[in-house]
Amino acid sequence: MSDRQTRQRSQLSREEGRELKLLHFILNQPNIDSVRGNPQAVLDLIDEFSQTYAFMTVGPEKGPIVTDLINERKPHTMIELGCYVGYSAILYGDAVRRNGGSRYYSLELNAEFANIANKLVELAGLNGFVQILVGRSDVLLHQLFDTGEVKQIELLFIDHYKPAYTLDLKLCEQLGLIVPGVSVIAADNVIHPGNPPYLEYVRASVEKKRAEAEKGPVTSYTTEGFSERTSEAYMGNENAPKFEILGNPNLVYESVLRQPEGYHDAIEVTRCVG
Numbered sequence: 001m002s003d004r005q006t007r008q009r010s011q012l013s014r015e016e017g018r019e020l021k022l023l024h025f026i027l028n029q030p031n032i033d034s035v036r037g038n039p040q041a042v043l044d045l046i047d048e049f050s051q052t053y054a055f056m057t058v059g060p061e062k063g064p065i066v067t068d069l070i071n072e073r074k075p076h077t078m079i080e081l082g083c084y085v086g087y088s089a090i091l092y093g094d095a096v097r098r099n100g101g102s103r104y105y106s107l108e109l110n111a112e113f114a115n116i117a118n119k120l121v122e123l124a125g126l127n128g129f130v131q132i133l134v135g136r137s138d139v140l141l142h143q144l145f146d147t148g149e150v151k152q153i154e155l156l157f158i159d160h161y162k163p164a165y166t167l168d169l170k171l172c173e174q175l176g177l178i179v180p181g182v183s184v185i186a187a188d189n190v191i192h193p194g195n196p197p198y199l200e201y202v203r204a205s206v207e208k209k210r211a212e213a214e215k216g217p218v219t220s221y222t223t224e225g226f227s228e229r230t231s232e233a234y235m236g237n238e239n240a241p242k243f244e245i246l247g248n249p250n251l252v253y254e255s256v257l258r259q260p261e262g263y264h265d266a267i268e269v270t271r272c273v274g
């Protein structure tokens with residue numbers, strides 16, 4: 001991170017309740033009628049408010065990396081893990097819809113964030129297309145599989161509890177949702193705050209993954225390689241996945257880091273190729 005980026009980010013307010021404040025800022029805009037039904041206008045207002053307050057959105061620098069993937073893959077359905085106030089759901093939901101898709105699922109643990117996101121999604125005119133599901137990502141992913149709503153992952157955006165990235169991907173693998181030649185996974189924040197275990201997994205050889213899988217199912221989130229703050233964020237005492245996680249070590253990935261020039265963070269883009 002450059003000195004300027006560090007200084008700017010540390011000056012942002014982390015005041016409690018800033019997410020609700022954002023909603024009021026947007027709904028009280030004098031030109032609210034011109035914002036209604038306009039996803040980009042809603043995103044611009046979130047970006048404007050983010051000049052003063054710290055928000056965990058993917059933001060305008062990294063945002064286009066996944067929009068480009070949507071334009072290329074034209075997924076029917078897309079899933080994201082971690083909705084927060086709905087920035088990525090609006091940005092990517094709009095792109096999936098413009099590319100002829102049918103549904104954007106956004107999975108969010110925190111009901112208050114989900115409520116705010118629902119209001120902003122509605123303002124953007126994406127209600128009915130973007131579906132925000134409240135709960136833990138592993139439980140909701142299993143539910144989407146059980147109900148048959150999702151039969152394969154076309155495009156998955158991972159942006160939630162950092163230690164859950166690898167285990168949620170492995171859960172999708174063992175459910176047969178990761179399909180060679182189809183599935184693409186984009187994972188945010190892999191440099192800042194960073195996610196060494198995830199990068200190691202998606203870049204590992206099949207042989208290495210098979211040897212690791214011999215040790216048996218994973219039953220807890222590993223906090224090794226994460227700061228204390230990252231390990232404790234969101235999940236509190238719930239430090240175990242709800243299912244035995246086996247994954248599928250036989251899947252072959254091609255994985256690249258996509259980092260905007262001069263930016264402190266990046267998205268890892270992983271394609272299942274075999």
Ligand SMILES: C[S@@+](CC[C@H](N)C(=O)[O-])C[C@H]1O[C@@H](n2cnc3c(N)ncnc32)[C@H](O)[C@@H]1O
Pocket residue numbers: 056057058059080081082083084085086087088089107108109110113135136137138159160161164234235
């Ligand atoms: C970085 S924010 C998401 C930002 C959003 N994708 C965007 O770019 O606008 C992470 C979100 O993940 C949620 N979260 C954390 N752990 C989760 C879990 N296990 N399942 C679902 N959501 C989770 C948090 O409550 C938080 O709102």
